[in-house]
Amino acid sequence: MLLLVLELAGTAVFAASGALAAVRARLDVFGVVVLGMTTALGGGVIRDVLLDVSPPTTLRDWRYLLVPAITSLAVFWYHPQVARLRRAVLLADAAGLGLFTTAGTTTALALGAPVYTACLIGMTTGIGGGALRDVLLREIPMVLRKEIYALAALAGAAVVALGDRLQLPAGPVSVVGSALVITIRVLALWRRWHAPVARGLDG
Amino acid sequence: MLLLVLELAGTAVFAASGALAAVRARLDVFGVVVLGMTTALGGGVIRDVLLDVSPPTTLRDWRYLLVPAITSLAVFWYHPQVARLRRAVLLADAAGLGLFTTAGTTTALALGAPVYTACLIGMTTGIGGGALRDVLLREIPMVLRKEIYALAALAGAAVVALGDRLQLPAGPVSVVGSALVITIRVLALWRRWHAPVARGLDG
Amino acid sequence: MLLLVLELAGTAVFAASGALAAVRARLDVFGVVVLGMTTALGGGVIRDVLLDVSPPTTLRDWRYLLVPAITSLAVFWYHPQVARLRRAVLLADAAGLGLFTTAGTTTALALGAPVYTACLIGMTTGIGGGALRDVLLREIPMVLRKEIYALAALAGAAVVALGDRLQLPAGPVSVVGSALVITIRVLALWRRWHAPVARGLDG
Numbered sequence: 341m342l343l344l345v346l347e348l349a350g351t352a353v354f355a356a357s358g359a360l361a362a363v364r365a366r367l368d369v370f371g372v373v374v375l376g377m378t379t380a381l382g383g384g385v386i387r388d389v390l391l392d393v394s395p396p397t398t399l400r401d402w403r404y405l406l407v408p409a410i411t412s413l414a415v416f417w418y419h420p421q422v423a424r425l426r427r428a429v430l431l432a433d434a435a436g437l438g439l440f441t442t443a444g445t446t447t448a449l450a451l452g453a454p455v456y457t458a459c460l461i462g463m464t465t466g467i468g469g470g471a472l473r474d475v476l477l478r479e480i481p482m483v484l485r486k487e488i489y490a491l492a493a494l495a496g497a498a499v500v501a502l503g504d505r506l507q508l509p510a511g512p513v514s515v516v517g518s519a520l521v522i523t524i525r526v527l528a529l530w531r532r533w534h535a536p537v538a539r540g541l542d543g
Numbered sequence: 544m545l546l547l548v549l550e551l552a553g554t555a556v557f558a559a560s561g562a563l564a565a566v567r568a569r570l571d572v573f574g575v576v577v578l579g580m581t582t583a584l585g586g587g588v589i590r591d592v593l594l595d596v597s598p599p600t601t602l603r604d605w606r607y608l609l610v611p612a613i614t615s616l617a618v619f620w621y622h623p624q625v626a627r628l629r630r631a632v633l634l635a636d637a638a639g640l641g642l643f644t645t646a647g648t649t650t651a652l653a654l655g656a657p658v659y660t661a662c663l664i665g666m667t668t669g670i671g672g673g674a675l676r677d678v679l680l681r682e683i684p685m686v687l688r689k690e691i692y693a694l695a696a697l698a699g700a701a702v703v704a705l706g707d708r709l710q711l712p713a714g715p716v717s718v719v720g721s722a723l724v725i726t727i728r729v730l731a732l733w734r735r736w737h738a739p740v741a742r743g744l745d746g
Numbered sequence: 747m748l749l750l751v752l753e754l755a756g757t758a759v760f761a762a763s764g765a766l767a768a769v770r771a772r773l774d775v776f777g778v779v780v781l782g783m784t785t786a787l788g789g790g791v792i793r794d795v796l797l798d799v800s801p802p803t804t805l806r807d808w809r810y811l812l813v814p815a816i817t818s819l820a821v822f823w824y825h826p827q828v829a830r831l832r833r834a835v836l837l838a839d840a841a842g843l844g845l846f847t848t849a850g851t852t853t854a855l856a857l858g859a860p861v862y863t864a865c866l867i868g869m870t871t872g873i874g875g876g877a878l879r880d881v882l883l884r885e886i887p888m889v890l891r892k893e894i895y896a897l898a899a900l901a902g903a904a905v906v907a908l909g910d911r912l913q914l915p916a917g918p919v920s921v922v923g924s925a926l927v928i929t930i931r932v933l934a935l936w937r938r939w940h941a942p943v944a945r946g947l948d949g
Contacts, residue, residue: 390795485773574889
């Protein structure tokens, strides 16, 4: 129950990030809703396709459709306020990344995937929606540019995999894993952590 | 039988739209054929992946391969005439959108998907091929820019879902649903309907 | 056993092509690894999704994860040397295309797909990873621009399908098919073969 609430919150914040990007790209109201829903549902659909869950869970449950639709419309109407809350949106995006990654890893483990497979599928769940959003708007996906993005997701997935191996209860472990992802992302944004780029490109 | 003919016609017109876009991007003859076939088959492949039909129907039936290949080559050789027929291509694209959306919705319902899931999968079937075409050519997908695109597809999917609920015969219902999509798209193009964009972007 | 070694070599060279493209786009070390792995694993994941193999083979076997990760890191650290070896990378990309295409076709035939379906899925396996790489970096995929790319893959897939029909042993046939793809690609690059573009675009 706690997990469902958290997962819907993740859906909402990813929808907000997609809708806000669409508003900035000057799309009309339908484009904003389509991109918001694609961002919110994309990661889960990719996860279910990889795990052969058909039709995808997020397309079967009306709550997963209603939440991003309403969120996208809210962003469309109130976007100046949302844009001013840019820091809150980045925080929310980090929350979505953490929650979707841990939920994806948990689902993959429950369906019998090996540990590293589950971690990869969990990462893909967390990263997929945002990557779709950026590709559709012709931008290089954030996961390729923001250095601690994929690594933060991997850390969260590893926590879930470790908890599963130690047979700890899945709910609290997911909360801890999500919190770790959020903490790493927030620290990386706040401290402006940069990973190295290859040498010799300026010469 | 009527439906097969209509569906192959949809494949042909989507192939034409992809091939024409490829000619405009100055791709060579192989690029034109690859993009034409990707546009024509993409929506159906996405639908079958979501519904777990393997291997995808459109990759299993040689007619679905032959029609877009020949269409793409015809566009390559006769493209000046086709380009002059830009209005016909837009009409054909609308026809493809309508036909693929209703066929996708019908298939999803037949495989036991809930109503809103079937509508979403139907929309994705209609929209998918064109979105692939635009992403591969580095353009923002038409579905995000043309306001009545996704809404027209949704209306057609809703007609099919309603007909299924009322246990009407699937064939005529698909024709009506497709005709509705085409009508909405043609009116939107002809009357230049615009949906609102978010306020405050110019300030 | 020979095939496994060749397939891992294909994974490595595709990872190198993705990582090198990422270095050129000035991504940091994590972006380089993510793009290298996506390029190396993308084609196989698409194949397994189309053929309903779940979870995808390349996500289940740690060797398929370790090889591209190490290759990407090596490219990141030694990229000036790799860039000087541009010709070797193009050759390696051709090898990857050949190997993945024949492996994909063989897998599809083994799972009972019709001949033309298997050829299409084999082509998609060979082409998919590179297409993902180019779309993520906002470039028009090589398969749409390099004329003999898709045709070379199709020739290799046809060899595998023919060998299967004649009940020849799969191993040697795959080697012959891969060699054909590599030969066509190398000749096309060396002789600068060009396919025609549509007439009348300059007028």
